[in-house]
Amino acid sequence: MTTTNTTTDVEWEPHAQRLADELAAAGKLTDPRLVDAVRAVPRHAFVPTYHQQTSDGSWAQRASVDDLAAVYANTALITALAPTATGGTTVLSSSTQPGLMTRMIEALHLTDGSRVLEVGTGTGYNAGLLAHRLGDEQVYSVDVEADLVELARQRLAGLGYHPTLVACDGAAGLPEHAPFDAIIATCAVPAIPRAWVEQVRPGGVILTDLKPAPGAGSLVRLTRTAENRAEGRFDATYAAFMDLRHTPGDNPAGFRVERDHDQAEHRTTSLDPNTPWNSLLVWFLASFELGAEIAYGYTLPEGGAIPAYSGTPPTASWIATPDGSWAEIALATHDGQHEVAEGGPRRLWRFVEQAHRTWNDLGRPGWDSFGLTVTPDTHTVWFDQHTWRLAPR
Numbered sequence: 001m002t003t004t005n006t007t008t009d010v011e012w013e014p015h016a017q018r019l020a021d022e023l024a025a026a027g028k029l030t031d032p033r034l035v036d037a038v039r040a041v042p043r044h045a046f047v048p049t050y051h052q053q054t055s056d057g058s059w060a061q062r063a064s065v066d067d068l069a070a071v072y073a074n075t076a077l078i079t080a081l082a083p084t085a086t087g088g089t090t091v092l093s094s095s096t097q098p099g100l101m102t103r104m105i106e107a108l109h110l111t112d113g114s115r116v117l118e119v120g121t122g123t124g125y126n127a128g129l130l131a132h133r134l135g136d137e138q139v140y141s142v143d144v145e146a147d148l149v150e151l152a153r154q155r156l157a158g159l160g161y162h163p164t165l166v167a168c169d170g171a172a173g174l175p176e177h178a179p180f181d182a183i184i185a186t187c188a189v190p191a192i193p194r195a196w197v198e199q200v201r202p203g204g205v206i207l208t209d210l211k212p213a214p215g216a217g218s219l220v221r222l223t224r225t226a227e228n229r230a231e232g233r234f235d236a237t238y239a240a241f242m243d244l245r246h247t248p249g250d251n252p253a254g255f256r257v258e259r260d261h262d263q264a265e266h267r268t269t270s271l272d273p274n275t276p277w278n279s280l281l282v283w284f285l286a287s288f289e290l291g292a293e294i295a296y297g298y299t300l301p302e303g304g305a306i307p308a309y310s311g312t313p314p315t316a317s318w319i320a321t322p323d324g325s326w327a328e329i330a331l332a333t334h335d336g337q338h339e340v341a342e343g344g345p346r347r348l349w350r351f352v353e354q355a356h357r358t359w360n361d362l363g364r365p366g367w368d369s370f371g372l373t374v375t376p377d378t379h380t381v382w383f384d385q386h387t388w389r390l391a392p393r
Helices: 013-025 032-040 098-107 125-134 146-158 194-199 280-290 348-361
Strands: 049-053 059-063 077-083 089-095 116-119 139-143 164-167 180-189 200-213 216-226 229-234 265-269 295-299 316-320 326-330 338-343 371-374 379-383 386-389
Touching: 013 032, 013 098, 032 098, 032 125, 098 125, 098 180, 098 200, 116 125, 125 139, 125 146, 139 146, 146 164, 180 194, 194 200, 200 229, 200 280, 216 280, 216 371, 280 348, 280 386, 316 348, 326 348, 338 348
Parallel strands: 116 139, 116 180, 139 164, 180 200
Antiparallel strands: 049 059, 049 077, 077 089, 200 216, 216 229, 229 371, 265 338, 295 316, 316 326, 326 338, 371 379, 379 386
């Protein structure tokens, strides 16, 4: 299928060609048909404007035509923002890093005639790549945000693409058009929706970002091996997407736990306080004990400004759970030890320490050493003979 640029008169084709060449050189783009799609589908048509965070923490809107080199770089672009309950700003939608898009599409092992359901239409750029590769009639895409779906439909149609787009809760899939050969979700889910397993054909593939707790998990590729069973392995490279939302504009309210050091237990640890974020597999293993709801961050000096913008360094990292448990770990070290304060009914940092010991005992394996088996009643993560079960959802 050929496309025409109906949105602007700018010369975008050399930028798209350069992007395709860079992704191919990096090993993220090998399918010749997908190479053609990256060259032919204008990303700026789907992202006419985007938001960029400034040095003071605020957000500025940029016009894509003003810097096509940035738009056709292998970077994610923030396309929609929303206010939070605490007066801040959260990202509502984005255009995924192109190299991650192509790597995920290639992981589906698509062939001519494959029918694909995309969960998370977003800007529509990924649907455009799929439609160029497979044809309109083979591509279905859903998103909970009806306005985003309509914008994507208009932009796709303006380029000559007409895949089936539907505004709905992506967790429900699209049963009226099932079965699919593949389901690709550009969002994070705490568990694999049963509807996805039911709607992909036997032998078909599900690819999504499994995050049973905030920041804890990565891409997993599953094959439906039986009527009620899917299994596979995590991708070798870490990836993170925004959470799947069940209603438009839905953002988690979050929770707050007061950290009372006077009532805390104090000890020391040799484990780096940054371990949960520097070693994401440790954080993943710890999440099985910590639970699905975890808050975390850094403690600033009293009266200090936000360190990311002022250069003021934090003094500690902290984690907390809704049952009132919390742990705060000093970043400073004395003789190789960090001070730990823990309060509430559970000692949270001990779960992280145990997860780190387990990971070391297993030989510090990478993500692709871990697998996942999904049945109607269980989600089981496995490594050799070791297993961990997700709590029922």
